[in-house]
Amino acid sequence: MNETLESIYGRSSVRRYRADRVPEEDVREIIRAGFHAATGMNRQALEFSVAEDPGFIRRCGRRAVSLLAESADPSDGIGAMARSLAADPSSDIFYGAPAVVFVFARPDAATPVEDGALAIGNMMLAARSMGYGTCYIGLAAAIGGDRGLMAELGAPADRRYLACMTLGRPDGEAGGSRRPEARILGWVK
Numbered sequence: 001m002n003e004t005l006e007s008i009y010g011r012s013s014v015r016r017y018r019a020d021r022v023p024e025e026d027v028r029e030i031i032r033a034g035f036h037a038a039t040g041m042n043r044q045a046l047e048f049s050v051a052e053d054p055g056f057i058r059r060c061g062r063r064a065v066s067l068l069a070e071s072a073d074p075s076d077g078i079g080a081m082a083r084s085l086a087a088d089p090s091s092d093i094f095y096g097a098p099a100v101v102f103v104f105a106r107p108d109a110a111t112p113v114e115d116g117a118l119a120i121g122n123m124m125l126a127a128r129s130m131g132y133g134t135c136y137i138g139l140a141a142a143i144g145g146d147r148g149l150m151a152e153l154g155a156p157a158d159r160r161y162l163a164c165m166t167l168g169r170p171d172g173e174a175g176g177s178r179r180p181e182a183r184i185l186g187w188v189k
Contacts (some may be wrong), residue, residue: 007129012143014133015095017168022099023028026130030167031101033126040111044161046119049153052142057100060092060140060149061085069141080137093139096164100137104159115164123165133170140164 001009019154022157030049039045051057069086072079095102103111103119124134141147155161 001128004125007125009129011124011134012174013135014166014168014170014174015135016165016171017095017097018171019096019098019134020169020186022167022169025108026132027101027167029100030123030130030132031099031127033124034101034103034119035095037115037122039115040109041072041110041120043110043115045106045109045112046105046115047104047159049104049155049157050060051102051153052096052098056152057094057097058092060100060143061091063146063149064137064140064143065091065093066075067145068139078139085139093137094166095135097135097168098166101167102153102155102164103162104155105162107158107160109160112160112162123167127167129153131169132167133174135166137164137166 026113028049034048035044037046038176051060065082065085068082069079072082074080074083075119084089085093101123103116105116109115119135124136127134143164147157149160150159
């Protein structure tokens with residue numbers, strides 16, 4: 001199997017990290033891979049921030065679940081999960097990762113959501129190929145509403161927060177995800 005397919009099939013979300021710091025040159029290489037993802041109209045309008053300070057990461061996580069708990073529909077699963085996490089001071093949506101990479105779009109982005117998703121995908125595969133683990137943190141979606149935290153991350157007020165992912169060395173074995181065969185609904189020949 002070629003290296004690219006090995007990285008794709010071997011990647012899985014990591015939810016336990018060693019405390020080891022990720023070297024800056026590795027973080028930069030992983031971000032570079034994210035920036036090389038396809039973008040709508042080739043705008044290349046993504047920008048990135050990195051958090052390594054454990055206190056700041058914890059504050060981001062607590063704020064994210066608090067905002068989500070306030071805004072989510074109380075009757076759906078996400079709303080209930082957010083309220084539970086917000087009520088538990090020991091909860092950590094970033095799983096103790098030594099680094100979190102945040103993705104932003106400039107106002108000139110043609111397809112910001114799609115661009116951000118492709119960038120995160122590239123970064124996850126690059127990280128996997130370098131021996132790191134990652135996890136896309138969907139529960140942090142609401143954090144873009146906290147302009148103070150966004151400013152601390154260096155994001156100008158006109159930048160749109162898109163997504164974030166954890167990054168670090170897995171604490172334990174990080175095996176590939178086990179999935180069934182993909183369902184192909186049709187094939188017009």
